[in-house]
Every structure is written in C-alpha cells, then in structure tokens.
C-alpha cells in the first residue's frame with residue numbers, strides 16, 4: 001500500500017516534492033492543488049490532475065498526507081492550520097521567530113481533527129535543527145554555530161516577491177569570512193546576527209514601481225533582513241533569467257564542546273550541506289517527514305510535531321529489521 005501524497009502550491013518546492021516522490025516507490029502523487037488557474041499550472045507527472053486549492057478538502061479521501069509548498073512569509077501561516085483540519089500535513093515553515101505561534105495554531109487544528117502535522121521540515125529549520133540538538137545533547141558544555149551560503153535562501157527570496165511592485169527576486173546569503181575563520185580555528189566568539197552573514201538581493205521590479213520604497217521595505221523587514229547588512233540590486237527579467245536560474249545553497253552546523261573531569265578535552269562536531277538545488281534537497285527532507293507523519297498517524301500519534309519529535313526510523317522506507325541489520 002503506497003502513501004498517497006498531495007501537493008498544495010506548485011512553485012520551486014512543489015516541483016521539488018514531485019521529483020522527490022519519484023525517488024520513493026512507497027509513496028505516490030495523487031493530486032496537485034493551486035490557487036491559480038489549474039490549466040495554467042503544468043506538472044511533470046502524467047496521469048495526475050491539478051485542482052483548485054478551494055476544492056482540496058473535497059478530495060481528502062484521495063490523499064494520506066498533504067504537503068504544503070507555499071511561502072512562509074504569507075501562505076503557510078494561513079494554509080497549514082486550515083488544511084490540518086482535513087489532512088495530515090507537512091510544511092517547511094521557516095520564519096524561525098514565529099515557529100512557536102505557528103506550532104500552536106497547527107497543533108490546535110490537528111488535534112481537534114485527529115490529524116498528524118509536521119511543521120518546519122527542511123534543512124534550517126530541519127536537518128540543521130536536528131544536528132544542533134544532537135550536538136548540545138552530547139556535548140552540553142559547548143557552543144554551536146550555524147553558517148549558510150553563499151547561496152539562495154528560498155524563504156528570503158519568497159518574502160521579497162511578496163512586496164508590492166516586485167515581479168521576481170533572489171536573495172543570496174553570504175557568510176562573513178572573518179567569523180568563519182575564527183570558528184574554524186577553534187575560537188568560540190560571541191557573534192551577533194550581523195557579524196555572521198550579509199544578504200544580497202537581486203530584484204526585478206514592476207514597470208513604474210517605487211524602487212526606493214521597495215528597497216526600504218526589504219532592508220527593514222523584521223525576521224528576514226532588519227538584523228543584517230543587506231544590499232539590493234534592481235535588474236531586468238532577462239538578467240534574472242540569465243544570471244540567477246539555479247538555486248544552490250548549503251552551510252554547516254559546528255558544535256565544539258568539552259568533556260573530562262576538568263573539561264580538559266575538546267571535541268568538534270560538524271554537519272555540512274552542499275546543495276545544487278535548495279528546493280530539491282528541502283523537498284527530499286519533507287517527503288521523508290511525510291512518511292513519518294503517515295506512520296505516526298497510523299499509530300494514533302496526532303497533533304503537531306517538528307522534525308525533533310519524529311522517530312528517526314520512521315523517516316526511512318526500510319523496516320526496523322532492515323535498519324537493525326545496517327547497525328551491525
């Protein structure tokens with residue numbers, strides 16, 4: 001019996017989920033939903049229909065897990081609590097400061113409906129969160145650092161695209177080299193947000209848009225840009241399509257900590273990602289989390305979870321017996 005998956009929202013992440021499902025034979029795509037005209041949305045999978053988002057709840061019996069691929073800035077805060085009423089859901093919500101309130105809203109909806117929801121699946125939040133937890137649990141006397149890029153943040157790019165007058169956008173996150181060198185050399189400095197990364201934005205504006213107003217809204221945007229040194233470049237759509245087609249990214253989490261009666265021994269844990277496609281990697285994590293959500297629902301574990309709550313074995317398509325063999 002395959003796990004039947006629906007996609008809500010067909011952008012970079014939606015397309016990435018479609019590709020990831022093709023690599024997971026225990027799962028299948030059964031429906032794609034969009035707020036646009038379904039006839040305008042061309043998907044890759046033959047034999048699967050695209051439906052209006054407003055009809056999704058009428059098709060709940062055809063979907064075991066609905067994966068929400070909307071943007072965190074404005075779509076997911078509304079969509080995830082709404083669709084958790086009708087489906088087991090997984091989203092990639094990544095406005096870190098607002099995760100507690102998002103969790104509470106989704107948990108209320110999922111518990112009332114007896115559904116299982118997983119929020120903030122992906123790599124940060126997601127795999128990086130998991131590795132920060134492992135590092136601090138194993139080395140309580142220590143510090144961890146997270147660095148991203150140079151690469152395209154989908155969340156920050158999406159947030160810029162939601163600004164009135166913006167037609168398209170890409171945001172590159174750039175680690176501050178001096179901070180990186182200090183950490184890599186074993187130093188454990190206290191660093192502010194601004195001392196770790198800068199942000200560079202490439203924006204295609206609508207004809208006649210107020211460029212100064214757009215730039216100001218970007219650089220002052222809370223939770224996304226206000227705490228960073230940010231530069232904004234306005235470019236043409238042709239330049240965007242020529243120079244910014246790919247969506248690479250990556251980064252790493254470093255935990256350095258001490259053990260020993262007198263904390264005399266140092267240890268360093270590093271988890272790193274080098275991604276050709278941010279959306280395709282993120283979608284691969286999300287699809288594994290969808291498998292875990294389905295299995296937890298089957299065992300009556302309902303309500304909202306994050307990746308930190310998922311039994312690692314539930315992410316895998318392999319049985320417990322197969323996984324135990326890999327431990328030997």
Ligand SMILES: NC(=O)C1=CN([C@@H]2O[C@H](COP(=O)(O)OP(=O)(O)OC[C@H]3O[C@@H](n4cnc5c(N)ncnc54)[C@H](OP(=O)(O)O)[C@@H]3O)[C@@H](O)[C@H]2O)C=CC1
Nearest residue numbers: 009010011012013034035069071072122123124154155158
């Ligand atoms: N946790 C993590 O590590 C990560 C999280 N993310 C999150 O994923 C979110 C989604 O990113 P991404 O997929 O790149 O965002 P997109 O802008 O590509 O898509 C967001 C939504 O916009 C709509 N859309 C897509 N293309 C168009 C278009 N051409 N015209 C009009 N509407 C369109 C779609 O909804 P519809 O079909 O309904 O119109 C889609 O679901 C980000 O906001 C980020 O928060 C991303 C990467 C990592």
Ligand SMILES: N[C@@H](C[C@H]1CC(C(=O)O)=NO1)C(=O)O
Nearest residue numbers: 094124125148153154155173
């Ligand atoms: N959520 C991020 C994934 C990573 C990348 C990132 C950043 O560049 O600020 N923060 O977390 C994304 O949307 O790409």
